Amino acid sequence: MTLTSKISGYDSRWPAMFLAEKERIAVTFAPDLVDIFHVGSTAVPGLSAKPEIDLLVEVREHRNEIARDSSMRMLGYVRGRDLSAGHHFYRRDIDGVRTHKVHVCVTGHWQIERMLRFRDLLRSDPTVRQQYQDLKLELEATNRDGIEEYLAKKAPYINALIGPPPA
Structure with a gap:
């Protein structure tokens, strides 16, 4: 089985792709939007990555979820399962290829600090x-599932560097 990509x-176009998508999705999260951050490997100059732009959306609160989900669908996103309590997730594929992932967390959620610190x-x-x-x-080369x-x-490598997520 393969990865999503x-x-x-590293592709020097990734920062511009982030900025374009940030602008495209920002209205969906107003008026609760605090900020949108470029996270994940595509946010690290010089690092090889799956070419999937990760956006971390910080909001004051999760509300109007039906309207947000509808707006994100109109932008080509599918809501995935929540990755933890209060951590909403959307993915966008174009022609069957994953291009973007959006993580939406309320201010103070532990995942915000963790993603930015890593x-x-x-x-x-x-x-x-x-x-x-x-x-x-190495993990890509040996991946089976x-x-x-x-x-x-x-996860163990990341946890060793920045500590485990809260239980």
């Missing part, structure tokens, strides 16, 4: 960035 070398660590530490890239490429296996096998 094949890992590729992104910033990868941006600032070339040794950690290279180790993480090597791990991702798809994205869930890939994520589960990355």
Whole structure:
């Protein structure tokens, strides 16, 4: 089984792709929008990644979810299962290929700080960035059961660097 996308070398267009999508989705989360951050591997210059732009949307509260889901559907997104309590998830595929993932969390949700801290660590530490890239490429090469296996096998490395998520 394959991942949602094949890992590729860093693409200097990823930041512009993030900015374009940030602008496109921002209205969906108004008036509760606090900020939209570029997270995940495509947010780290020089890091190989699945070419899927990750956006972290911070909102004051989750409300009008039916209207938000409808608006996101009109933009080509599908609501996935919540990744944790208060962590909503959307994905966008074009012609069967995953292109964007949107994580929506309320201000103060533990995942906001965690995603930003890991992104910033990868941006600032070339040794950690290279180790993480090597791990991702190894996991892609040995993957048998798809994205869930890939994520589960990355988790111990990430947790060792920034601590485990709350229980």
